[in-house]
Amino acid sequence: MESLRNKFKDKVALNIMGGPSILKNKLDLSKIDKSKYTVFLESKALTPKFLQYKLEPDFFLMFYPEKCQTNAFQHLVYQSFLIDMDIEGLLKPEFALEYKQLRNNFDxxxxxxRPERGLHKKYRLRPGVALKNSPFDLLPHIPKAEIIAQEDYVHYPVEGIGLKNKVYFFKVSAALGGFSLEKYYNPQEVGGKLVLNGYGHLNSAAISLFPLQKYMGFKKIYFIGMDM
Structure with a gap:
């Protein structure tokens, strides 16, 4: 990340997140002017629909790589497996076939x-698995996008994926003492690595982006599809 420090000084960042408001409001992302904005794409926003806009993002955000193994529907199916719930009767017909395929080929x-740590850790996807139309599956369609990833989480899920995009890493360190806005906005460089000061709230892509993009030099930051 050191090579990105202040590289985009006085430029404008546009972050495309994975919320449904983009489709609900019929936003045409193909009209985004790349000469005015540096485009960041959140992992769950990389969908077949996004590719139809033919907008090549500058950066792909892979803060939690395991979330790139599934798309939104597949993650819902995964959660149903965690609680051993058959959801076939709740699905629209166009989703039933994929659900059956995942269920019948579970292993x-x-x-x-780590089932002893709770239902949410009962299963995980195998390393190297990239389900169809998941972000990992679609990444080859945006080969020029450079990846920004949290180093501590990246190794297990991407084994066997064969990422060809350039990757920049950052780390998060637990900050001592009470919350400090100054420390939050100003990450440190330690041993050649960029380290964000974490206060237990950096599990949100948007919240992690503010100190990262300040470090990169952006003067303004905009969000599309950041639905709360």
Missing amino acids: QYFESW
């Missing part, structure tokens, strides 16, 4: 993980 995609 091909999933493995036991």
